[in-house]
Amino acid sequence: xxxxxxxxxxxxxxxxxxxxxxxxxxxxxxxxxxxxxxxxxxxxxxxxxxxxxxxxxxxxxxxxxxxxxxxxxxxxxxxxxxxxxxxxxxxxxxxxxxxxxxxxxxxxxxxxxxxxxxxxxxxxxxxxxxxxxxxxxxxxxxxxxxxxxxxxxxxxxxxxxxxxxxxxxxxxxxxxxxxxxxxxxxxxxxxxxxxxxxxxxxxxx
Numbered sequence: 001x002x003x004x005x006x007x008x009x010x011x012x013x014x015x016x017x018x019x020x021x022x023x024x025x026x027x028x029x030x031x032x033x034x035x036x037x038x039x040x041x042x043x044x045x046x047x048x049x050x051x052x053x054x055x056x057x058x059x060x061x062x063x064x065x066x067x068x069x070x071x072x073x074x075x076x077x078x079x080x081x082x083x084x085x086x087x088x089x090x091x092x093x094x095x096x097x098x099x100x101x102x103x104x105x106x107x108x109x110x111x112x113x114x115x116x117x118x119x120x121x122x123x124x125x126x127x128x129x130x131x132x133x134x135x136x137x138x139x140x141x142x143x144x145x146x147x148x149x150x151x152x153x154x155x156x157x158x159x160x161x162x163x164x165x166x167x168x169x170x171x172x173x174x175x176x177x178x179x180x181x182x183x184x185x186x187x188x189x190x191x192x193x194x195x196x197x198x199x200x201x202x203x204x205x
Contacts, residue, residue: 027065097145157181
C-alpha cells in the first residue's frame with residue numbers, strides 16, 4: 001500500500017516556521033555582521049562615534065531571527081515543565097535521532113562568502129533559498145532536528161513507551177527531551193502540543 005500523506009502527527013505550519021527561522025539565526029547573525037559599514041547601509045549602528053551603518057534588511061533579518069529564537073526557546077522550556085494535559089508513561093526503548101549537521105552548516109558558510117544585502121538580486125536569492133530550504137525540511141520532516149535546540153539542551157528521540165494503566169500496549173513516537181532520555185522503570189511526563197511530543201521529568205501537581 002502506498003499513500004501520499006503521512007500518517008504521523010502533523011506539526012502545525014506556524015510552529016514549523018518559527019523553529020525553522022530559529023535554526024538559521026547564525027546565518028542572519030553572520031549576514032548582519034558582514035553588512036556593518038557596507039556602502040548600501042543607511043541605518044546608524046552603535047555609538048555615534050563609531051560612524052557605522054547597517055542596512056534595513058540586515059536589521060530586519062537579525063531582529064526577526066532573534067525574536068523567533070527567544071520566543072521558541074521560552075515556549076519550549078515552558079512546555080517541558082507543563083503538567084496540565086500530560087500523561088504519565090514508562091519509556092521502554094529510546095534512540096537519539098541524529099541529523100546531518102552539514103545541511104545546516106553549509107548555509108552558514110554561504111553566508112560568509114556569497115550572500116549579502118547589497119542588491120535586490122542578493123536579497124531575493126536569499127529569500128528563495130530559505131523558502132526552498134523550509135519546503136525541503138518540512139517535506140523530509142527534519143524541522144525538529146534543529147541545531148539551535150542542542151544549544152538549549154533539547155534533543156529529539158525515537159521512543160517506545162507504555163502509558164501508566166495500559167501496561168500491555170506499547171506505542172512508538174518521536175519526542176523532544178530537555179536532557180538525556182533513557183529507558184527505565186521511572187515514570188516520566190509525556191505531553192503533545194501543536195503536533196510535537198515532549199518528554200520530561202514529572203512535575204509536582
